[in-house]
Amino acid sequence: MRLVGIACVLGGWLLAVAGLFLSSSNTVRLVIACVGIAISLSGSLGVLNGYYLERAIWKK
Amino acid sequence: MNGRRTKLFVLLATIGIAAGLSAVCPVGVRQASAAVGLTDEDLKVSGPKTDDIAAKGDPGAEQTGTINDVAVADSKKGLTLADLANQAGQNKVAINFVWTLVAGFLVMFMQAGFALVETGLIRAKNANHTMMMNFMVYGLGLFAYWVCGFAIQMGGSAPIANLGGAYPLNHEQVVNLFGKPWGLFGTKGFFLSGATYDVGVMVLFLFQMVFMDTATTIVTGSCAERWKYSAFCASTIFLGALTYPLFGNWAWGGGWLSQLGANFGLGHGYCDFAGSGVVHAVGGLTGLAVAMQIGPRIGKYNRDGKPNVIPGHDLVFVLTGCFILAFGWFGFNPGSTLGASGNGCLRIGSIAVNTMLAGCTGSFAALLYMWIRYGKPDASMAGNGLLAGLVAITAPSGFVNSLSAAIIGWVAGILVCLGVEFFDRVARVDDPVGAISVHGLNGLWGVLSVGLFADGRSNYGGSWNGVNGNVTGLFYGDAGQLVAQLIGIATLVGVIFTLSYVFNWLVDIVVGQRVSAKVELAGLDIPEMGALCYPDFQLKASDYSTSSLSSVGVAAKQ
Numbered sequence: 001m002r003l004v005g006i007a008c009v010l011g012g013w014l015l016a017v018a019g020l021f022l023s024s025s026n027t028v029r030l031v032i033a034c035v036g037i038a039i040s041l042s043g044s045l046g047v048l049n050g051y052y053l054e055r056a057i058w059k060k
Numbered sequence: 061m062n063g064r065r066t067k068l069f070v071l072l073a074t075i076g077i078a079a080g081l082s083a084v085c086p087v088g089v090r091q092a093s094a095a096v097g098l099t100d101e102d103l104k105v106s107g108p109k110t111d112d113i114a115a116k117g118d119p120g121a122e123q124t125g126t127i128n129d130v131a132v133a134d135s136k137k138g139l140t141l142a143d144l145a146n147q148a149g150q151n152k153v154a155i156n157f158v159w160t161l162v163a164g165f166l167v168m169f170m171q172a173g174f175a176l177v178e179t180g181l182i183r184a185k186n187a188n189h190t191m192m193m194n195f196m197v198y199g200l201g202l203f204a205y206w207v208c209g210f211a212i213q214m215g216g217s218a219p220i221a222n223l224g225g226a227y228p229l230n231h232e233q234v235v236n237l238f239g240k241p242w243g244l245f246g247t248k249g250f251f252l253s254g255a256t257y258d259v260g261v262m263v264l265f266l267f268q269m270v271f272m273d274t275a276t277t278i279v280t281g282s283c284a285e286r287w288k289y290s291a292f293c294a295s296t297i298f299l300g301a302l303t304y305p306l307f308g309n310w311a312w313g314g315g316w317l318s319q320l321g322a323n324f325g326l327g328h329g330y331c332d333f334a335g336s337g338v339v340h341a342v343g344g345l346t347g348l349a350v351a352m353q354i355g356p357r358i359g360k361y362n363r364d365g366k367p368n369v370i371p372g373h374d375l376v377f378v379l380t381g382c383f384i385l386a387f388g389w390f391g392f393n394p395g396s397t398l399g400a401s402g403n404g405c406l407r408i409g410s411i412a413v414n415t416m417l418a419g420c421t422g423s424f425a426a427l428l429y430m431w432i433r434y435g436k437p438d439a440s441m442a443g444n445g446l447l448a449g450l451v452a453i454t455a456p457s458g459f460v461n462s463l464s465a466a467i468i469g470w471v472a473g474i475l476v477c478l479g480v481e482f483f484d485r486v487a488r489v490d491d492p493v494g495a496i497s498v499h500g501l502n503g504l505w506g507v508l509s510v511g512l513f514a515d516g517r518s519n520y521g522g523s524w525n526g527v528n529g530n531v532t533g534l535f536y537g538d539a540g541q542l543v544a545q546l547i548g549i550a551t552l553v554g555v556i557f558t559l560s561y562v563f564n565w566l567v568d569i570v571v572g573q574r575v576s577a578k579v580e581l582a583g584l585d586i587p588e589m590g591a592l593c594y595p596d597f598q599l600k601a602s603d604y605s606t607s608s609l610s611s612v613g614v615a616a617k618q
Contacts, residue, residue: 002565006558013554016547020324021238026539029326033546040554045487048561049352053488057577058361 001051008043012036103127103139153224156399157263159408160223163395164263166388167270171198171277173384177447178281180377181440181493183370185583186285187593193280193289197296201276204300205269208250213305214268215246217313221521222399226264228255232314240323243315245306267395268308271339274392275304278343281495282351286358286580289588291564291573295350298563304342307556311338317551320544321527327541329525330548331514333411334396336455336506341552344500346560348489353564354574356490358581367484370492375439382443386419389450393457403521407458414457415450418469422449425473433477441477444494448476448502455506459514459531468509472502504549509533511542 016036019029107128118124130147132139175194182190216232219225232243249256252265276296283292310317311332321329332338361367372378393415394408426445430438449469453460456468479497483489489496516532524531532538567573574580579587583599586592 006561009554009558009561013550016550016554020320020326020547024325026326026543029543030539030546033543033550036550037546037553040550040557044348044352044553044557044561049487049489052352052355056361056488057355057358058363058365 002048005043005046005048005051008047009040010043012038012040012043015039098141100137100140103141103144152401153222153260155401156222156224156405157259159400159405160263160267160395160398163391164267164270166391167267167274167395168198170270170274170385170388170392171195173381173388174274174277174281176377176381176384177443178277178284178381178493178495180374180381181281181372182284183583184373184594184597184599185585185592187373187585188589188591189289189584190280190284191593192589193284193287193292194277196293197276197280198273200293200296201273201300202269204297205272205305206252206265207301209272209301209305210252210265210268211247211249211305212245212302213272213308214264214313215248215250216243216309217246217264220260220264220398222397222401222403222405223260223263226258226260228258228261229264232309241316241319243309243313243319245309245315246313264398267398271335271392272300272304272308274335275339275343275346276300278340278495278499279347279350281493282344282347282491283354284492285584286354286574287350288572288575289584291567291571294567294571295346295564298567299342299346299560303346303556303559303563304338306559307342307552308338310551311548317544317548318525320547321525321540325540326544326547327511327538328523328527328529328531328544330544331459331510331524331531331541332455332507332548333458333510334393334454336451336453336503337548337552339503340451340454340499341503341507341549342556344496344498344503345552345557346564347491348496348500349557349561350564350573351489351491351496353561353568356488357492358577360490361488365488367488372440372492378440378443382446385447386450389415389419389454392450393454396458397520404519407518407520410462411457413462414453414460414465417462417465418449418453418457418472419446420449421466421469422446422452422473422476425449425470426477427473429474429477440494441480444476444480444498445473447498448472451499451502452506452509454503456510456513458520459510459518459533461515461517464509464513464515468506468513471509472505475501475505504552507545507548507552508542511545514538514541 013036016033019032022032023029105127107126108123113123130139130143132143171194175191178194179187179190214229216229218227218229229246229248231247233245233247234241234243249261276299309315311330317330319329320326357370359368360370390412394411397405397408399405400408423442423446427437427442430441449472452468452472453465476497479501480494483491483496510533512533512535514531514533514536516530516536519530522528532541534542564573575584575588
């Protein structure tokens, strides 16, 4: 699960950077960068944090 | 007498002209304009008699700092125009050295502010541990940065005009991808050895080092009251040696983010004037990565996931620390011009006012938010609001006007309150001092705000990141700058978070990140540090009843 989270976080960044090559339009690049950031955040705050919340000390 | 005065006036005017020209004109132009009519013969005037000064003193400061004080290269020739021009150039660099060093000393003092804020916000039983983390980030971080961090970050950043060039920092490792050069890291300046034993490099090192230390001290806040000291040491060294310098290079050292403008036409590339992203977001996101891994403190959450408030032990510490930080921020932001003379550095006044305003509106907004939402003007959140405003204005401080600064600070004050609530109640990441919201969230907001509010009026020597013209955000007509800022944010949340997460995961496997439940309940001062912070005081036990503790906590308490 942690590896999936890390892949999501890095994948979001890769998408944002790839957007620079995919289009020369700043609007398209802006949208792709926002999507990339959202994917990265869902990987860190969603997947990775979810992994730790499932095993949280207060649930034991 | 009048003739001598006229000549001295001409002399002083020449110094002024030479100082200005040395900043903006190429050599050929300077040589041409030196032929204003002055010759070396015009400089054969005598300054005040030292015997007179010795006898009468100089209470009016009229005879101190005259032609007598200009350094002469060849005493046989006497004073020449070349001597005069060299003196003017050295005066410019001297002003910049002194400005940058004093600003660096102010930033160094911020460590005391961070130590007070963090220690005040945690319980007395962990005060020694928290103070010692804040104390040792200075030594550990400095050592790591001296060994390799500075070289990775700034090893390819030359020339830096304000500091006389710092020319030895002249090698950046670059890879070519898809036909574009991507600067990855610098390679000059390990151990400050070789040619980097240079006066300009030393000034730059000191200033950059204290910035790095600020980033490392953010993590100690988010992980306070349960972080194993040995794990803290390893984590801090890694942050100072690699994670921080890498992003620092990409943003400030000539790396790929700074070249987004030159390579992809995105405004002036990623712009971060004083480090909302480089310093605060890096520290805040590392704090998030570690806090997530080590989990919440015992007693922070009930079995049903409902959070408990764990109050700090000294609000006087907290608010005094905030004032120290606000004072230090006047070194942080205005000092980031790396000078006070030449290349648009006179914007230091504007930068200082922006800094002051954003901090004020940040604290005001947070105070109002808490007052309206919870019925009381919360002191710790007012302090965090001040810091949030300061963090947010750090990146845009050199590019925005005062109205924008006030708005940026105001938004930051609200954001920090929302962030604390989000991490506390939704994400359930325990952050005892609110560092993730103050530095991480508002660091990202600061980076974004450059792309929105930069007013296109600031021009530090004609170009920023190698792109001519002024830095201009979306609201003033340049959408490309906003895209560059968003790429910076994606890099922070994508790459920097991952680097910090993976390394601290390894530390967890090798050393273990978290103290045992027994140690945590007893307080970390004796088990981890061997001494109480307040040995003469009877510490009051926590109010948490056994029912609010998890089974781990109950077992440890018994």
